[in-house]
Amino acid sequence: MKNRRTFLKKLAAGTVAAGFLSFTKKASAGEVQLKGALIHHVFFWLKEPGNKAHRKQFEKALEDLIKVDTIKVSHIGVPAETEERGVVENSYTYSYMVMFDSLKDQNIYQKHPLHLKFIEENEHLWGKVVVYDSVDA
Numbered sequence: 001m002k003n004r005r006t007f008l009k010k011l012a013a014g015t016v017a018a019g020f021l022s023f024t025k026k027a028s029a030g031e032v033q034l035k036g037a038l039i040h041h042v043f044f045w046l047k048e049p050g051n052k053a054h055r056k057q058f059e060k061a062l063e064d065l066i067k068v069d070t071i072k073v074s075h076i077g078v079p080a081e082t083e084e085r086g087v088v089e090n091s092y093t094y095s096y097m098v099m100f101d102s103l104k105d106q107n108i109y110q111k112h113p114l115h116l117k118f119i120e121e122n123e124h125l126w127g128k129v130v131v132y133d134s135v136d137a
Contacts, residue, residue, distance in 0.1 A: 034099070037099045038099070038102060038105070039099050040097070040131070042097070043094070043095055043129070044095075045129075046058065046094070048125075058122060059094075061122045062118075068109050070101075070109050071100065071109065072101055075095070079091075092130075106133070
C-alpha cells in the first residue's frame with residue numbers, strides 16, 4: 001500500500017509541477033516564486049565523458065536517485081548550447097538539481113540508501129563534483 005501511496009503522491013506532484021511549468025511561461029518571475037525550499041544542485045565532471053557505457057550507467061543511476069521520497073522536484077541535465085560568455089560554466093558533464101521542502105528532508109536524502117548506493121556504485125565515474133545548496137535569502 002505504501003508504494004501505491006508514494007506513486008500517487010509523486011504522480012500528483014508531477015501533475016502540479018507540469019501545470020506550474022506551463023503556467024510560468026505566462027507569468028512574470030515576480031508572480032511565481034519558490035519559497036521555503038532547499039535547492040540541492042550538483043555538477044558532475046565524468047572522468048571519461050565520451051564513454052557511452054559510463055554515460056548510460058550514470059544516467060540510469062541519476063534516474064534511480066530521484067526516487068528518494070523527500071525529493072519534490074528534480075532536473076537532470078547536460079550543458080545547454082548557449083552563447084559563449086565569460087560567466088557561463090559549461091565544462092561539466094551532468095547537472096543534477098533537486099528541491100526539498102526543508103533542510104530536514106535534505107538530511108534524510110543524504111543518508112537515504114538510494115543516495116548512498118548512488119555514491120558507492122558511481123563515484124569511480126566522476127573526477128570532480130561541485131555542490132551548491134541554497135535556501136531563501
